[in-house]
Amino acid sequence: MDVALREATDALTLVCALVAEEGAARSAQARTARIGLQAGLPLPEGRLVSFGLAGGLVSGLAPGTLVSARRVVDADGTVLWEDEPLRVPGALTGVVCDVGLVVDDPVARRELARETGAVAVDTESATLAATGRLAGVVRAVSDTPERPVGRLAHAALPDGRTDWRAVARAFLAEPRTALRTAVAARQAFASLRAAAVALAPEAPV
Numbered sequence: 001m002d003v004a005l006r007e008a009t010d011a012l013t014l015v016c017a018l019v020a021e022e023g024a025a026r027s028a029q030a031r032t033a034r035i036g037l038q039a040g041l042p043l044p045e046g047r048l049v050s051f052g053l054a055g056g057l058v059s060g061l062a063p064g065t066l067v068s069a070r071r072v073v074d075a076d077g078t079v080l081w082e083d084e085p086l087r088v089p090g091a092l093t094g095v096v097c098d099v100g101l102v103v104d105d106p107v108a109r110r111e112l113a114r115e116t117g118a119v120a121v122d123t124e125s126a127t128l129a130a131t132g133r134l135a136g137v138v139r140a141v142s143d144t145p146e147r148p149v150g151r152l153a154h155a156a157l158p159d160g161r162t163d164w165r166a167v168a169r170a171f172l173a174e175p176r177t178a179l180r181t182a183v184a185a186r187q188a189f190a191s192l193r194a195a196a197v198a199l200a201p202e203a204p205v
Contacts, residue, residue, distance in 0.1 A: 012135055012199060013044050014051040017124050018160040021052035024189050028196035036159045038100060039127035047135040049086065049199065050128050053188050054096065054120035054139035055103060055149070057113035061120070061141045063184035064191040066091035069137035072125045075099040077116040081129035086136035088198045090191075094119035096137050098126035102153045106145040138195050142188035143181065150177035 014025040014032045017039070025032040032051075033044040054067060068085035070093050085093045097118035103109055112121060120139055128134045143149045151170035157163050171178045 011047050012049050013046050014196060014199060015048045015128060016052045018052060018156055020189060021192065024192035025051055025196045027193050028200040030196045030200040034160050035124065037123065037156060039124045040158050043131060048128050048133050049135055050125040050137040052139060053142040054122045056120055056141040056144035057109045058119050059145060061144055063142055064187035065141040066191050066195055067094050067096060067120045067139045069094065069096040071095045072129050072137060073097050073116050073118060074126060080126050081134050086138055088138055088195045096125055096139060097121045098123060104148045104153050106148060109145045140188040140191040142185050147180060147184060149181050150174050152178055152181045
């Protein structure tokens, strides 16, 4: 990491919804905070980075693709935040949309992409943008229009912990989809760990 990037990331907190996302950030010794689904837990102080998984809205995004946002919009395309994207090796720059809920239907995903110009969707960035302290959005694509999550979309508790009963039900009801989703999530978490290394102030020059 060069000196300028180190100075820019020294005061950043990587804000995550899920325990697993928080773990990926902590693996790089980055400053982290967990705020639960739809940012339902208290927000930390300081400059914030919306960090975690995202659903892909357009074709061609492989699981694990990193997106560093230049803009956050809502479902109507209204701009909620806009700034220079954070520099993360290998990440593509794009628009992230926050509609406040999981969008898993392939048709709904494509319509959202067409109406907003977004390439990915999450459920926390709008709340962080409203603080006026959002410094960036870095998300790893875990699912796409061609690879929906299925029942595993409901496998997290409000505080970001895993609902293992929901996981078991998903694997029993749709084993192929659940397995595919789990494999894609592993790819996404590997990308998040790499992104956290780039954003952690302790990273070597």
